[in-house]
Amino acid sequence: MYRILKAGQLAGNIYEMVVEAPRVAKRCLPGQFVIVKMDEVGERIPLTICDYDREAGTITIVFQPVGASTEKFTQLRTGDAFRDFVGPLGQPSDLCLESELEETKKKKILFVAGGVGTAPVYPQVKWLHEHGVAADVIVGAKTKDLVILEDKFKAVSGNLYITTDDGSYGRSGMVTKVIDDLLTNEGKSYDHCVAIGPMIMMKFCCLTTKKYNLKTIVSMNPIMVDGTGMCGACRVMVGDEVKFACVDGPEFDGHLIDFDAAMRRQAMYKTEEGRKLLELREGRTHHGGCGNCGGDK
Amino acid sequence: MADVLKKVPVREQDPKVRATNFDEVCLGYNKEEAIEEATRCLHCKNAKCVQGCPVNINIPEFIAELKEGKIEEAYKVISQSSALPAICGRVCPQESQCEGKCIRGIKGEPVSIGKLERFTADWARENGIKPPAPETRNGRKVAVIGSGPSGLTCAGDLAKYGYDVTIFEALHEPGGVLVYGIPEFRLPKLDVVAKEVENVKSLGVKIETNVIIGKSVTIDELMDEEGFEAVFIGSGAGLPMFMGIPGETAKGVFSANEYLTRNNLMKAFRDDYDTPIVHGKKVAVVGGGNVAMDAARTALRLGAEVHIVYRRSEAELPARAEEVHHAKEEGIIFDLLTNPKEILVDENDNVAGIRCIRMELGEPDASGRRRPVEIPGSEFDIAVDTVIMSLGTSPNPLISSTTIGLDTNRRKCIIADEETGQTSKNGVFAGGDAVTGAATVILAMGAGKAAAKGIHEFLSAK
Ligand SMILES: Cc1cc2nc3c(=O)[nH]c(=O)nc-3n(C[C@H](O)[C@H](O)[C@H](O)COP(=O)(O)OP(=O)(O)OC[C@H]3O[C@@H](n4cnc5c(N)ncnc54)[C@H](O)[C@@H]3O)c2cc1C
Ligand SMILES: Cc1cc2nc3c(=O)[nH]c(=O)nc-3n(C[C@H](O)[C@H](O)[C@H](O)COP(=O)(O)OP(=O)(O)OC[C@H]3O[C@@H](n4cnc5c(N)ncnc54)[C@H](O)[C@@H]3O)c2cc1C
Ligand code: SF4
């Protein structure tokens, strides 16, 4: 069992947990992820490592309930435990490798974070800050209440640009607009961009940065099962190669990704999962009739 | 009087009934049936069956005990050579091993050695007979990576030698392929696999799940920082292969590993478990091995019409004879001498069908089997909504790529001495599918046994 030392909410429906997992905390690097299983009957859910404390032996995860399993996670409180918690999985971010530090220091780096993707960007920016590299960061959220980790980012970023879709806080508009503004109107230039957020946001970021020939790394979040390279569920097309996101990724060159195909694959279990979610929310009272879940069939 | 040329028939679930459930297909012998079958053994002086057994179980001796009704004695005979008899009795390819060599088989059917082994092991378990606990412990630490048949056997034997053994397992459940690959209807998880794991634990072996060696901790760290004096690698051959044909990333194409893992390890077939699985209506399974049969029969039980698509003919099917027989009884359709060329998709990238070409057998290839060649112009389509690729696996490079000085061959298999399991790295041993590539439970078990002896000799000399 892996104890939850702290469970809380960062914003509306964004949850944060600090979990005791000394083996993971000892070795992990920014960009890697863990797989979490809540209980005996639970799914294996991949979540990015959003912070770590090697001394305390803890890992911070941040998630948004989007389906049955993440919804179940929200019921956990400080003092509860996950049955299984395995990692660190995947490759660390290329930017956060000691061996590449000299090269990294020469680069001007821009991070673009969207929604819940803001959390996994944090350890990368923090690592760079601790190694003497100041990276600029764009944080995008739907609205003011959903802006997360602002103070933490302030402490470690070069320039921090916050934007909200509805203009209720910071700049106004989507992150892609900020990229355009910075690069065309505000005289900024970058050598390297990292965009993390919902698949759709990463897709449009890549379309934007392509115009400027700005190399952009994205963190893919396909469906996974084992996370060790054993099942192939996580395969993504990168250029014309098939890659397993759990061992070759999760970070890839965004300009080589077929996002439309990736998004279609992600929706593969939509109906089967939708059924489970409804069951969870409405319990045994739901016996079909909604026309959506097929519970009556 | 029963026909002495024939095996005592074994009771099975009716094919129509079992096609809709995940309960075990073969019900095994009861005591009377087992004793009757045991009387068919001729107790050959130079028993051929023993030579056919990869771990040389003293087959005539255990059958002789059984015939006398001394089942516990029979179990002890098997236990001298095999650590997992309840499993091997169920999944070994007996027709090409012990039973394939049995003298009885020259005229008539061989003795049903597998079913007798299974009966003996099941009886021992049901009657609470456990392997004797080690008498002495020397406190020296050995790490075992992977809890499949090779790892479990190696750990069990090391514990009997007196070592302080810890198994590190990447998944959340121990058992390797026995839990994530082979389905419940062939190998019950709770009653058989979990009990074998318990037996190993009862010898004092610790199992730490959720530890991926090479990611969570490396072999060098285990030896330098955590005090392990030797390491056994039994990490299996878990990487699925794909064909590289168009359409393979479409929705509805799975590796057999994914499909079986969802169903077996994650128990997607049960409503009370959260992991989903796609319930295809028409499923094509590409391949002809045990893995393909398991995937096909799983899809059938989830309600599909299932086609096995295999490029050679029936005689070359690498699966156990019993599985092919069961699959046919259950209504699996065999499209033999057929090879996929392309997976057809609809406008939403869902699988719509599979385009195949007919094959014929040509000259024998390097493996001695006749090489299948395409018949030009014979393409045809099968309408399916799900395709399961079961084309074989290769070892996971996670360990070899993170362990300094561990040599692998061209096929990414770890190089290890057959007698001792010793690898190119001092103190590190390996065995099972990680060394041989995908093979069998009994070979993995035999390799685990040999390596335990190798490690004992290595540490005794140290
Ligand atoms: C390497 C990796 C790292 C990840 N890191 C995080 C993280 O740090 N925080 C986090 O909240 N999530 C993260 N995810 C996504 C997370 O694993 C999924 O949200 C989770 O598996 C959903 O499980 P579920 O059963 O709750 O939802 P499901 O029932 O599986 O999904 C419900 C619906 O949501 C959609 N969906 C699934 N995943 C996403 C997604 N990521 N974004 C938008 N819609 C989605 C599905 O298409 C489906 O229709 C990561 C995924 C991967 C592969
Ligand atoms: C579906 C299917 C059906 C089969 N049917 C039969 C059959 O009927 N008869 C038969 O004889 N054989 C059968 N086989 C083959 C047989 O199961 C294997 O040959 C055997 O299990 C190999 O044993 P192993 O101990 O080498 O590896 P595995 O059983 O593969 O176990 C390896 C274990 O190591 C773990 N592991 C891997 N990497 C790491 C790491 N880095 N750190 C920690 N742990 C790790 C894995 O999670 C796994 O649990 C079948 C295989 C499959 C897939
Ligand atoms: S070869 Fe057949 S008949 Fe002879 S000892 Fe073995 S099982 Fe008995």
Ligand code: FES
């Ligand atoms: S999640 Fe199974 S191979 Fe990547």
